[in-house]
Structures are given as structure tokens and as C-alpha cells.
Amino acid sequence: MNVKMSQAVDQFSDKDVVPDYTILSHRWMEGEEVTYQEFIKDQEQTRSKAGYKKILRACQWTLVMGGQYLWVDTCCIDNGNHDEIARNIRSMYAYYQNASFCYAYLADVRTHGDFTSSEWWERGWTLQELLAPPRVHFYDKKWRQxxxxxxLRHEIAELTDIPQEVLSVDVLERMSWTTGRETTKPQDRAYCLMGLLNVSLKPNYEEHLPFVSPQPK
Known part of the structure; x- marks a missing residue:
């Protein structure tokens, strides 16, 4: 989205030169998130949602950082288009990896001392959102840094069992980091690992995917 133009979601094709952009990592709030359709219509009911206010604060931080574009999964993906959903899931790791800056918003954290107790650390998708971006900054409920x-690398390593040097870590150990993490949809336990394991498959939420968590070494 173009943070300098209200309710503007710019489209870029694979052939376009994508400008620098920031990206949001967050825990979805049931019934409060803003969809693509809701965002572009800009109705009063949409603006009252907590998810809308979250997007605005991320836009404000992007402007402070001197940026123009922000990517947010809830309103930058048309969830009514199954092909678009599949394409974006396959590209999710790259989106975070190529972002110039990632805002990790911990809505359940009120003080620095609550940092490690956030639900953000328990979700499946946030693992790649932690590892992929070159720069990640964490924010509390009131958007304080x-x-x-x-x-915070020492606290993160102790909390997640992820070593600070992760570039050469083997596949089984990467998979073991998902132990204790949850996803809303069972299939996402597999799909959220695709970028981390450098694999690609077309998501199908109608199929049953058995998933066995590997044990850490």
C-alpha cells in the first residue's frame, strides 16, 4: 500500500521494479482485521476496527522511516481470489526477506518485561517473519519501540532455541524450531515452513496434511 495516499493499494507485476517497502508482522485478531475489499472501500465500520488502527500506526512509522510503501497481509491480499492466495503464500518468505524493514507488532505486550510472553512467539507464520527480514524491530501495544x-538477540535465542548463526542450520533443526507454535488452520503448519525450507507447493486448504513435529537435537 502507498502510505502517502489514503486507501491506495498499488499493484506490481513480476516484471516491475518493486520499490523499497516495509512490512508488518503481527498476530491476527479475530473479527478485527481489515480485508482487501474493506480497506479500499474505506467505510466507517472498517475504520472502527482495531486492525485498521494497527495499519494506520504501521503507516505512520513507515512515513517516519522515510518510506512510501508498506505491505500488510490482511489488506494487501485479496482473500476472495484463491489463485492470489496461493501465489502469495508461496511468496511470503520472499516478501519478508526483501523488505527493507519489518515491524513486529506485539499487541499483547504492555512493558518490555512482557516481551517474551507474547503470543507472537507461539504462532507458526511468525517464525519466518522473524528470520527472513534483514531488520526487525519490535513494538508494544502502544507502538513504543x-x-x-x-x-534482543540473546533474549530471542534463549526463548526460541534458535542459534544466532542460522544461515547454515540444517532442515531438521529449522523444522524443530516450530515446536510449540500454532496456526489457525492445520494446513498452515506445513505452508508456513515453505520459505524456511526452500520448497514450493500450491496450497490446498481442502486437503488433510498430516504433520509430525520433529524433535529438537
Whole structure:
């Protein structure tokens, strides 16, 4: 989305040169998130949602950082288009990896001391959102900065069992980091790993995918 133009969601094809953009990592709030259709219509009911206010604050931070574009999964993906959903799921890791900056919004954190108790650490999708971006900054409920991934690396490593040097970690160990994490849809337990494991498959939410969590070493 173009943060300098209200309710503007710019489209870029694979052939376009994509400008620098920031990206949001967050825990979805049931019934409060803003869909693509709701965002572009800009109705009063939509503006009253907590998810809309969350998007506005992320836009404000993007402007502060001198940026123009922000990507948010809830309103930048047309969830009524199954092909678009599948394409975006396959590209999700790349979206976070190529972002110039990632805002990790912890809506259930009120103080720095609550940082490690956030539900954000228990979700399946947030694993790649932690590892893929070159720069991740964490924010509390009121959008106050908690610190960066680099500044908090010791706390993060202790909490997640993810070593600070992760580039050469093997597949089984990467999969073991998902232990204790949850996803709303059972199939997402597999799909949220695709970017981390460098695999690609077409998501199908009508099929049953058995999933066995590997044990950490």
C-alpha cells in the first residue's frame, strides 16, 4: 500500500521494479482485521476496527522511516481470489526477506518485561517473519519501540532455541524450531515452513496434511 495516499493499494507485476517497502508482522485478531475489499472501500465500520488502527500506526512509522510503501497481509491480499492466495503464500518468505524493514507488532505486550510472553512467539507464520527480514524491530501495544532483533538477540535465542548463526542450520533443526507454535488452520503448519525450507507447493486448504513435529537435537 502507498502510505502517502489514503486507501491506495498499488499493484506490481513480476516484471516491475518493486520499490523499497516495509512490512508488518503481527498476530491476527479475530473479527478485527481489515480485508482487501474493506480497506479500499474505506467505510466507517472498517475504520472502527482495531486492525485498521494497527495499519494506520504501521503507516505512520513507515512515513517516519522515510518510506512510501508498506505491505500488510490482511489488506494487501485479496482473500476472495484463491489463485492470489496461493501465489502469495508461496511468496511470503520472499516478501519478508526483501523488505527493507519489518515491524513486529506485539499487541499483547504492555512493558518490555512482557516481551517474551507474547503470543507472537507461539504462532507458526511468525517464525519466518522473524528470520527472513534483514531488520526487525519490535513494538508494544502502544507502538513504543522495544528493540531490534539484533539488540534482543540473546533474549530471542534463549526463548526460541534458535542459534544466532542460522544461515547454515540444517532442515531438521529449522523444522524443530516450530515446536510449540500454532496456526489457525492445520494446513498452515506445513505452508508456513515453505520459505524456511526452500520448497514450493500450491496450497490446498481442502486437503488433510498430516504433520509430525520433529524433535529438537
Amino acid at each position: 522495544i528493540g531490534s532483533k539484533h539488540e
